[in-house]
Amino acid sequence: MSADRIPDPIAEGLARGWKVRDGATLAEDLQLTADVVIVGTGAGGGMAAETLAQAGLDVILLEEGGLHSSRDFRLDEARAYPALYQESANRKTADKGITILQGRTVGGSTVVNWTTSFRTPADTLAWWRTHHGLTDLTEAALAPWFDAAEARVGVADWQADPNPNNAVIERGCQALGYGFGRIRRNVRGCWNLGYCGMGCPTNAKQSMLVTTLPAALDRGARLLTRVRAERLLMSPDRQRVEAVLGQALAADGMTPTGRSVRIRAREVILAGGAIGTPALLLRSGAPDPWLRTGARTFLHPVALSGAVFGTRIEPYSGAPQTVYSDHFLHTQPVDGPLGYKLEAPPVHPLILAATLSGFGEDYRRLMTSMPHLNVLLALLRDGFHPHSPGGQVRLRADGTPLLDYPLTDAVWDGVRRSWLTMAEVQFAAGARQVLPVHEQAHPVSTLAEARRMIAELPLVSGLARIVSAHVMGGAAMSVRPEEGVVDSLGRHWQLDNLTIVDGSVFPTSIGANPQVSVYAFALRAASAVRHRMKA
Amino acid sequence: MRLSRRQLLQAGVAGSLVLAGGGWLAASRKTLPRPGGLRFLTADDAVVVSVLAPVLLGIPEVPRAAVVAGVDAAVLSLPRPVQAEVRELFDVLAHPLGRRWLAGLRDDWREATPQALSGFLGRWQTSRLALLRSGFQALHSLIGAAWYGQPASWEAIGYRQPQHVMERLP
Ligand SMILES: Cc1cc2nc3c(=O)[nH]c(=O)nc-3n(C[C@H](O)[C@H](O)[C@H](O)COP(=O)(O)OP(=O)(O)OC[C@H]3O[C@@H](n4cnc5c(N)ncnc54)[C@H](O)[C@@H]3O)c2cc1C
Numbered sequence A: 001m002s003a004d005r006i007p008d009p010i011a012e013g014l015a016r017g018w019k020v021r022d023g024a025t026l027a028e029d030l031q032l033t034a035d036v037v038i039v040g041t042g043a044g045g046g047m048a049a050e051t052l053a054q055a056g057l058d059v060i061l062l063e064e065g066g067l068h069s070s071r072d073f074r075l076d077e078a079r080a081y082p083a084l085y086q087e088s089a090n091r092k093t094a095d096k097g098i099t100i101l102q103g104r105t106v107g108g109s110t111v112v113n114w115t116t117s118f119r120t121p122a123d124t125l126a127w128w129r130t131h132h133g134l135t136d137l138t139e140a141a142l143a144p145w146f147d148a149a150e151a152r153v154g155v156a157d158w159q160a161d162p163n164p165n166n167a168v169i170e171r172g173c174q175a176l177g178y179g180f181g182r183i184r185r186n187v188r189g190c191w192n193l194g195y196c197g198m199g200c201p202t203n204a205k206q207s208m209l210v211t212t213l214p215a216a217l218d219r220g221a222r223l224l225t226r227v228r229a230e231r232l233l234m235s236p237d238r239q240r241v242e243a244v245l246g247q248a249l250a251a252d253g254m255t256p257t258g259r260s261v262r263i264r265a266r267e268v269i270l271a272g273g274a275i276g277t278p279a280l281l282l283r284s285g286a287p288d289p290w291l292r293t294g295a296r297t298f299l300h301p302v303a304l305s306g307a308v309f310g311t312r313i314e315p316y317s318g319a320p321q322t323v324y325s326d327h328f329l330h331t332q333p334v335d336g337p338l339g340y341k342l343e344a345p346p347v348h349p350l351i352l353a354a355t356l357s358g359f360g361e362d363y364r365r366l367m368t369s370m371p372h373l374n375v376l377l378a379l380l381r382d383g384f385h386p387h388s389p390g391g392q393v394r395l396r397a398d399g400t401p402l403l404d405y406p407l408t409d410a411v412w413d414g415v416r417r418s419w420l421t422m423a424e425v426q427f428a429a430g431a432r433q434v435l436p437v438h439e440q441a442h443p444v445s446t447l448a449e450a451r452r453m454i455a456e457l458p459l460v461s462g463l464a465r466i467v468s469a470h471v472m473g474g475a476a477m478s479v480r481p482e483e484g485v486v487d488s489l490g491r492h493w494q495l496d497n498l499t500i501v502d503g504s505v506f507p508t509s510i511g512a513n514p515q516v517s518v519y520a521f522a523l524r525a526a527s528a529v530r531h532r533m534k535a
Numbered sequence B: 001m002r003l004s005r006r007q008l009l010q011a012g013v014a015g016s017l018v019l020a021g022g023g024w025l026a027a028s029r030k031t032l033p034r035p036g037g038l039r040f041l042t043a044d045d046a047v048v049v050s051v052l053a054p055v056l057l058g059i060p061e062v063p064r065a066a067v068v069a070g071v072d073a074a075v076l077s078l079p080r081p082v083q084a085e086v087r088e089l090f091d092v093l094a095h096p097l098g099r100r101w102l103a104g105l106r107d108d109w110r111e112a113t114p115q116a117l118s119g120f121l122g123r124w125q126t127s128r129l130a131l132l133r134s135g136f137q138a139l140h141s142l143i144g145a146a147w148y149g150q151p152a153s154w155e156a157i158g159y160r161q162p163q164h165v166m167e168r169l170p
């Protein structure tokens, strides 16, 4: 029987002698030195770690989450969310209007993401060149970085048929004449299960956990888990980071044990993700003369629509995202009324229960219809329209981050339009009933009813359910120090030896699922660091 | 459901009580005992959860102790500042003043009818006060997640983990 068991590459690596220490079990304070210290091990941190370790540099990685591997991934939401997500998958914006999903584990959000792989759209890059002055970000200049990123994580066309949850987009858009396409995925040998959000149990998903991080560890990189970077210590002239100060966390991943870690390094790389990286800069009192740190943090705010079908949908089964429609990203100018991308999310009992609106008998009835339930989502492209400036990262009294993201009228307008589009697509695909996820909505059986109801729904935070799994910005690239936090290679404008390689460097939202963008920009920034260090 | 002006004024008073007074309500309750096994919820909080769960979930026969234990575990997995907010919420609900003026329940939680409890949930769900709406959201997601995170809930909603994979997990 045991020959049949799924192998665990992390356990094998540890047996080979990887240098990994768990902050929860640290018995003394640590003082370490390295060539490079990297804070965060997600999309950006993973790519930077491999690039720099392979160049022969001595790398230390700090990660506030624990080291969890395929043997821990039990297809069980109640276990996965507390172990693998920031704030147990319940991170909220300041007014609690948006629930944010972000990873907090070795490998970061790439361990729990849904494997959807898009490059940065051409119109987003064009906007960055024309409106943010980032003229070096041409498609041709970036193509090699996208190629390298995609090759590293196995991005390829997905051959299997979409599951019924995704097929709704295809059928609906076809009937309505809306454009749609198939999603490429970063998997190798995927079992088509649908549990990507709880950590891939088969190691098919090419997250940082099974790709770049093992490669870096094999090259001798050191990894400290359950250690939160608390502060950057600046040189007296405040032009360099001299050390990173970390706090060891107990097994719960939250409570400081009292042990601390101080790491001195020539170069410091931040990859704590949007929210995490700006928060670290703010806690450290890093120079920020134009108050750009944490500003313009974007979310792709997501509106949701449920639909009950007569046929079985089983939205919990099969590759989670395989079909998309960009039709409504192109029906108006990029800075006009907010455009949106349509996709379908995987649906499992706990997250559905927490996300569905309503209570009592109606709520129970929807829950019991889960095998027949389709859910669509609309990712709103924020950061282009003048009235969608995103949010601001702040610090709570205990130093942990809190994102203040007011939902502006421009965003609400997009939410309302997208509910109607989703209802349209769902009915066109054969839905019996459609329900925009809003506390005052009720299931309706015709598009006309949906139209009337959607027009009336009050657009108020806490009534409309808005979620996000894409946090971007807050330490933006810019061509002038007064407009951002880093230059177009991720180098901090005021701190010479500090480079940011995560999703916080984007000056607007991406307008597509961001992982491939993070990978490519991280590879590009990390290779600039490598050249500088070798010089 | 819209709140009347009178209710709003009352809720306003009580609302500021939540904001400012969570502290003193909490202080007066710090020493309350916790029933066996619970680490966050007090005995009074557990009563609130166990009477609300069947009404919120729409499942009269739901195993209440299991939901209470699930909520307790869920709160403990939240960061400290969020736990503190949940603490305030329960302190206010369990306090006779909070129950009367904010939840709008005349009777003690134990005696409240399903109709009365459902009325409370509905008022908070669509309240004009962001604070009460977020109180509803917190109860909704804690209780919903606590129940549907448990395998015992899955049969009723036709959900199953894929057996062929479960068998091969290490
Ligand atoms: C549920 C989910 C589904 C998603 N699906 C997709 C998808 O299908 N396609 C796609 O393109 N994108 C998807 N994304 C988004 C994508 O995964 C992220 O945009 C990407 O991983 C961001 O990379 P990053 O390096 O900025 O941050 P992350 O990958 O989030 O990594 C940041 C890491 O830094 C750690 N950290 C933060 N602060 C500190 C600190 N102070 N000290 C130490 N460590 C710290 C965190 O714990 C985390 O592990 C999804 C995200 C989620 C959460």
Ligand code: SF4
Residues within 6 Å of the ligand: A115, A187, A189, A190, A191, A192, A193, A194, A195, A196, A197, A199, A200, A201, A202, A203, A204, A205, A318, A319, A320
């Ligand atoms: S769908 Fe594929 S990648 Fe996702 S969890 Fe299942 S096997 Fe892993």
